[in-house]
Amino acid sequence: xxxxxxxxxxxxxxxxxxxxxxxxxxxxxxxxxxxxxxxxxxxxxxxxxxxxxxxxxxxxxxxxxxxxxxxxxxxxxxxxxxxxxxxxxxxxxxxxxxxxxxxxxxxxxxxxxxxxxxxxxxxxxxxxxxxxxxxxxxxxxxxxxxxxxxxxxxxxxxxxxxxxxxxxxxxxxxxxxxxxxxxxxxxxxxxxxxxxxxxxxxxxxxxxxxxxxxxxxxxxxxxxxxxxxxxxxxxxxxxxxxxxx
Amino acid sequence: xxxxxxxxxxxxxxxxxxxxxxxxxxxxxxxxxxxxxxxxxxxxxxxxxxxxxxxxxxxxxxxxxxxxxxxxxxxxxxxxxxxxxxxxxxxxxxxxxxxxxxxxxxxxxxxxxxxxxxxxxxxxxxxxxxxxxxxxxxxxxxxxxxxxxxxxxxxxxxxxxxxxxxxxxxxxxxxxxxxxxxxxxxxxxxxxxxxxxxxxxxxxxxxxxxxxxxxxxxxxxxxxxxxxxxxxxxxxxxxxxxxxx
DNA sequence: CGGATCGTTGACAGGTATCAATGCTGGTGG
DNA sequence: CCACCAGCATTGATACCTGTCAACGATCCG
Numbered sequence: 001x002x003x004x005x006x007x008x009x010x011x012x013x014x015x016x017x018x019x020x021x022x023x024x025x026x027x028x029x030x031x032x033x034x035x036x037x038x039x040x041x042x043x044x045x046x047x048x049x050x051x052x053x054x055x056x057x058x059x060x061x062x063x064x065x066x067x068x069x070x071x072x073x074x075x076x077x078x079x080x081x082x083x084x085x086x087x088x089x090x091x092x093x094x095x096x097x098x099x100x101x102x103x104x105x106x107x108x109x110x111x112x113x114x115x116x117x118x119x120x121x122x123x124x125x126x127x128x129x130x131x132x133x134x135x136x137x138x139x140x141x142x143x144x145x146x147x148x149x150x151x152x153x154x155x156x157x158x159x160x161x162x163x164x165x166x167x168x169x170x171x172x173x174x175x176x177x178x179x180x181x182x183x184x185x186x187x188x189x190x191x192x193x194x195x196x197x198x199x200x201x202x203x204x205x206x207x208x209x210x211x212x213x214x215x216x217x218x219x220x221x222x223x224x225x226x227x228x229x230x231x232x233x234x235x236x237x238x239x240x241x242x243x244x245x
Numbered sequence: 246x247x248x249x250x251x252x253x254x255x256x257x258x259x260x261x262x263x264x265x266x267x268x269x270x271x272x273x274x275x276x277x278x279x280x281x282x283x284x285x286x287x288x289x290x291x292x293x294x295x296x297x298x299x300x301x302x303x304x305x306x307x308x309x310x311x312x313x314x315x316x317x318x319x320x321x322x323x324x325x326x327x328x329x330x331x332x333x334x335x336x337x338x339x340x341x342x343x344x345x346x347x348x349x350x351x352x353x354x355x356x357x358x359x360x361x362x363x364x365x366x367x368x369x370x371x372x373x374x375x376x377x378x379x380x381x382x383x384x385x386x387x388x389x390x391x392x393x394x395x396x397x398x399x400x401x402x403x404x405x406x407x408x409x410x411x412x413x414x415x416x417x418x419x420x421x422x423x424x425x426x427x428x429x430x431x432x433x434x435x436x437x438x439x440x441x442x443x444x445x446x447x448x449x450x451x452x453x454x455x456x457x458x459x460x461x462x463x464x465x466x467x468x469x470x471x472x473x474x475x476x477x478x479x480x481x482x483x484x485x486x487x488x489x490x
Numbered sequence: 491c492g493g494a495t496c497g498t499t500g501a502c503a504g505g506t507a508t509c510a511a512t513g514c515t516g517g518t519g520g
Numbered sequence: 521c522c523a524c525c526a527g528c529a530t531t532g533a534t535a536c537c538t539g540t541c542a543a544c545g546a547t548c549c550g
Binding site: 075077078079081083085086096097099100102105106128129132135139140142143145146147149150152153154155157158194232233234 | 320322323324326328330331341342344345347350351373374377380383384385387388390391392394395397398399400402403439478479
């Protein structure tokens with residue numbers, strides 16, 4: 001993890017204004033005047049797979065926007081098991097709870113090499129006082145988190161294991177033209193869907209055998225959206241007897 | 246459902262200032278000046294059990310704060326089944342997505358006779374422009390929704406049916422000194438926990454037989470927190486063989 | 491090459507869904 | 521007032537999905 005610090009606030013601002021994914025990020029519609037209010041340099045951070053952005057309970061001094069890569073938010077339960085409560089990607093904001101001065105609620109672990117912009121909480125707050133632009137974006141982020149959580153809850157935690165996996169793959173491939181998506185490890189998949197590692201493995205193995213998914217690389221899969229949708233609808237064709245719920 | 250409209254903005258403001266649960270609601274730390282910016286009257290609404298506050302897809306013109314009662318947010322899936330994604334109570338905000346100009350994402354149905362304050366989106370926005378106070382409260386609400394959703398996800402959707410029910414009852418009874426809580430109908434319980442109506446019924450029936458819960462009224466139960474916690478930990482004593490996960 | 495990690499597969503038990511039938515309760519109309 | 525109905529809760533029998541325990545294969549890396 002090598003912070004790529006830019007030591008000049010003005011440069012930082014200029015950088016934000018030129019950001020390739022600016023339309024997606026928190027500062028999307030700030031004006032040049034707004035940027036003048038950012039007093040600290042914006043840090044750019046790069047992380048490799050498996051590294052940790054922050055841990056649950058850490059003091060929250062910044063929020064992060066995902067510029068690229070994939071991150072999972074992990075929550076440990078009292079019995080030692082863990083659940084993955086969210087997966088974040090380009091344009092998403094990580095650690096929003098920092099704005100509420102609450103310790104981070106999860107462990108944020110990198111799934112695919114990722115880069116972030118680090119936004120100190122103090123800057124966000126100051127900026128919000130001076131400019132109404134940020135509020136709109138923050139609202140949108142919060143909204144997205146919540147509606148994603150709802151989707152998650154309603155689709156990824158009910159039905160048969162096959163259906164959950166199908167939902168997950170389609171979720172991971174959403175608005176991805178190539179129909180290619182990140183394929184989580186089996187343990188993570190279990191933690192995402194509330195199923196066991198073995199069940200996750202069995203389902204993925206079956207999907208592979210039937211050609212519903214094809215590996216592009218160890219953690220990238222091409223998916224057959226139609227077939228997966230059929231699974232979700234409870235397609236009788238998939239060897240087992242009629243299943244629907 | 247009988248709107249109890251107050252036709253004078255000033256009165257409204259005075260009312261908010263005197264609100265018994267003001268510390269819990271969105272307008273918690275507005276100043277008198279702030280209230281002057283509210284141009285529309287605040288409606289107070291009362292609903293009986295089973296009534297609908299709004300439907301999924303409705304045009305979002307207001308958000309609501311819960312003054313009393315209990316509300317469920319229901320999401321229907323393509324196959325006709327439904328999931329309850331959240332339960333809201335005093336001090337919670339319903340319909341936050343309205344701030345983002347998105348159609349309501351759920352059906353909001355009253356579980357226990359409830360009263361709301363109706364806050365037009367236009368007012369919220371105007372108020373936020375003129376005063377920084379509201380922002381802090383909004384942040385807190387969003388935060389709470391998200392962290393509740395996480396709890397939900399990690400606790401209420403994994404483990405055995407017994408454990409999920411135990412978690413749910415403790416969740417419903419949280420910070421309730423009397424150890425009494427709302428007891429959902431079995432179908433709702435199923436929709437909350439991703440189990441079937443029959444399984445929910447079996448579990449509740451067993452809990453009643455063992456004295457873990459006692460009915461105070463058809464939809465109110467006294468709960469034995471200790472016993473329920475033991476269930477969650479995978480207590481072997483509960484007739485079945487060792488279960489833990 | 492050997493070890494570690496991860497994915498796959500098998501056998502089996504047990505939890506839950508499913509289908510079906512029977513109590514229970516509150517409200518309605520005769 | 522009581523019979524009756526509709527909706528909800530409960531319970532049983534059975535099939536099957538999934539968790540559990542265990543073994544084996546694949547891959548990566550030192």
